[in-house]
Structure formats: C-alpha cells, structure tokens
Amino acid sequence: MLLCHLQGGLMLNTIKRWRKRPGLDSKADAVTRKVQSEQWLDDAGVTVNKTLPCLPGVHQCTLQSAHAIWQRIYALFYLSAKAEDQDPAALSMLQKRCLSPLQFTHNEQKLLAQDNWTLADKESCVWRYEAINTLLWTLKLHVRLSKPNQVCDILGISRLVLNSSAEELTARTKIRTPAQCLDQADLYYRYSQSMTSKTGSIYLADINEQVVQQRFHCFMWLMGLIEWDDAFPSALQQLSKQERLQVAP
Incomplete structure (x- = not known):
C-alpha cells in the first residue's frame, strides 16, 4: 500500500498544478467524464470519493505519438x-x-x-x-x-x-482518440484513489492493486500529464526511509 499512497499523492499534486495554470478550467468533457467514471464505479460496487477533482479536458492534454x-x-x-x-x-x-x-x-x-x-x-x-x-x-x-x-x-x-x-x-497501428484514453485515465484515477482509501478496502479482494496502478500511471503518461519516471519511480524510490536503511550497503 505504500506505493499507492506515495504515487497517489504525487498524482493529486500533479493534477492540482495543472488546474492552477492560467486559462485552464473544468471543461465540459472533463466534468462529464468524471460523472461517467463515478457512475461506472458505483455500479461495480466500488466506493468513490466524489470530491476528487476532474482531470484536464481533451484540449488540455497532448496524446503521445x-x-x-x-x-x-x-x-x-x-x-x-x-x-x-x-x-x-x-x-x-x-x-x-x-x-x-x-x-x-x-x-x-x-x-x-x-x-x-x-x-x-x-x-x-x-x-x-x-x-x-x-x-x-x-x-x-x-x-x-x-x-x-x-x-x-x-x-x-x-x-x-x-x-x-x-x-x-x-x-x-491505429491509435485511439485522446477522448478514449482520457476516459480510461479518469476511470483508473478514481479506481486507484478508492483502493488507497479505507472506504474502498472492501473491494480489494476482487481487484489486483498493481494492475490498477500500472494502468492508471500509464494513461497519465499517455496523455502527457506526467513524466514516465515520475509515474513509475525506481524500486529504491518506492521504499520508506526505514526500508532504504535495511537495503543500504
């Protein structure tokens, strides 16, 4: 769970930085996408934190080539x-x-x-x-x-x-549209945050935590919202301070 908490906080900070950029607001497609993701997760029995912000809209992202x-x-x-x-x-x-x-x-x-x-x-x-x-x-x-x-x-x-x-x-190769990729990015963003909260723990038995995290961070990179190394830190960077001391030479 340590990795989820560390990366979850990183993603929230990244999203907050994006939303503070001049000229960016909650576009209609981003709001619609948030509601759709929340409904999908509700229907699947996943407890959703509905106070989480929207991800950037389609016109605020650049899909990787x-x-x-x-x-x-x-x-x-x-x-x-x-x-x-x-x-x-x-x-x-x-x-x-x-x-x-x-x-x-x-x-x-x-x-x-x-x-x-x-x-x-x-x-x-x-x-x-x-x-x-x-x-x-x-x-x-x-x-x-x-x-x-x-x-x-x-x-x-x-x-x-x-x-x-x-x-x-x-x-x-026929690359999917930015909207399709953002749909998945938004869904797995809310999926991952549910898994790191106490309210979402009841659902963990039926979901592979690592699969969710890998998909989420991959989609964030795909949409140009985060660098790959920030989305996927090295194994040593994922360890707590105490764990680092234990593996130090």
Missing part, C-alpha cells in the same frame, strides 16, 4: 526480459526488432548500468507487462481492457509483439 508509444513498448519488453534473466542473445534480438535505438528513461538507464539487480528491481520491471498491455490497447491491438482482477496474458502479448516485425506492427 504512436512512435513514442512503440518506443516505450520495446524498451519495457527489454527491461522485463532482462528482469527475467533472458540470455544476451535474446536481448540483442529484441533490440534489433525495433526500428530505431531503444530509448530508456533516466531511471531505466541507471538501472541498466547496475550489474546486480535486486529482487525489487526485477519485480518492478516484470510488472511493466501491465503497462505494455495498456499501451497495446491504446494502439488498438487489443479490443478492450479486461476487469483489473487478474494479470494480463504475458505470453499472448509477447507473441503479438515479438512474432511480428516492427514494420508490420506499425502498419497495423
């Missing part, structure tokens, strides 16, 4: 494969599949520079399959996102991406 999304997908596949201790030949083959050099974030570069990964590092990277699944949905390579009560089909998405060339996948 298809190229940027594919760059993220291949980089995340590489990190996940490395976390699973795949042999160097497999990692090299993955790099060659990408149309351009893999682009890693600052935190990812620091992690790749380390010879020995902690268990927390590996688990964090393996969870990125859920982010990959969300990104593939954005590119219309998935019809829908399933209920977040179980992990994605890792073998299925691996076959989808790795059994086709980058050229073939790019040709099949």
Whole structure:
C-alpha cells in the first residue's frame, strides 16, 4: 500500500498544478467524464470519493505519438526480459526488432548500468507487462481492457509483439482518440484513489492493486500529464526511509 499512497499523492499534486495554470478550467468533457467514471464505479460496487477533482479536458492534454508509444513498448519488453534473466542473445534480438535505438528513461538507464539487480528491481520491471498491455490497447491491438482482477496474458502479448516485425506492427497501428484514453485515465484515477482509501478496502479482494496502478500511471503518461519516471519511480524510490536503511550497503 505504500506505493499507492506515495504515487497517489504525487498524482493529486500533479493534477492540482495543472488546474492552477492560467486559462485552464473544468471543461465540459472533463466534468462529464468524471460523472461517467463515478457512475461506472458505483455500479461495480466500488466506493468513490466524489470530491476528487476532474482531470484536464481533451484540449488540455497532448496524446503521445504512436512512435513514442512503440518506443516505450520495446524498451519495457527489454527491461522485463532482462528482469527475467533472458540470455544476451535474446536481448540483442529484441533490440534489433525495433526500428530505431531503444530509448530508456533516466531511471531505466541507471538501472541498466547496475550489474546486480535486486529482487525489487526485477519485480518492478516484470510488472511493466501491465503497462505494455495498456499501451497495446491504446494502439488498438487489443479490443478492450479486461476487469483489473487478474494479470494480463504475458505470453499472448509477447507473441503479438515479438512474432511480428516492427514494420508490420506499425502498419497495423491505429491509435485511439485522446477522448478514449482520457476516459480510461479518469476511470483508473478514481479506481486507484478508492483502493488507497479505507472506504474502498472492501473491494480489494476482487481487484489486483498493481494492475490498477500500472494502468492508471500509464494513461497519465499517455496523455502527457506526467513524466514516465515520475509515474513509475525506481524500486529504491518506492521504499520508506526505514526500508532504504535495511537495503543500504
């Protein structure tokens, strides 16, 4: 739950900063989206905090390009494969599949520079399959996102991406509209906040907390509302002060 509280607070602060920018107000589409998400969660039996603010509207966001999304997908596949201790030949083959050099974030570069990964590092990277699944949905390579009560089909998405060339996948790409992505961003924003509140705890047994968080933060990045490293901090950054002391050399 520590990760949820830390990232939940980060997201709330990010949203507050957005809403303080000159000329930005609660656009009609943002208000409608908030009401729709609350109704959906109410119908699903999730207790919703209706005092949470609206996310920015469609015209206040910039959807990531298809190229940027594919760059993220291949980089995340590489990190996940490395976390699973795949042999160097497999990692090299993955790099060659990408149309351009893999682009890693600052935190990812620091992690790749380390010879020995902690268990927390590996688990964090393996969870990125859920982010990959969300990104593939954005590119219309998935019809829908399933209920977040179980992990994605890792073998299925691996076959989808790795059994086709980058050229073939790019040709099949049809990116969803900003409104569709914001619908999901808003829904998972309220989902995630319900999971970190006491009122939402009754529903935790039927929902995978990590799946919700991965989808939520991925959508926030997709809409240009937060940098990837802020949405997905390193494993060490996720630890409390006491936990950091325990893993310190």
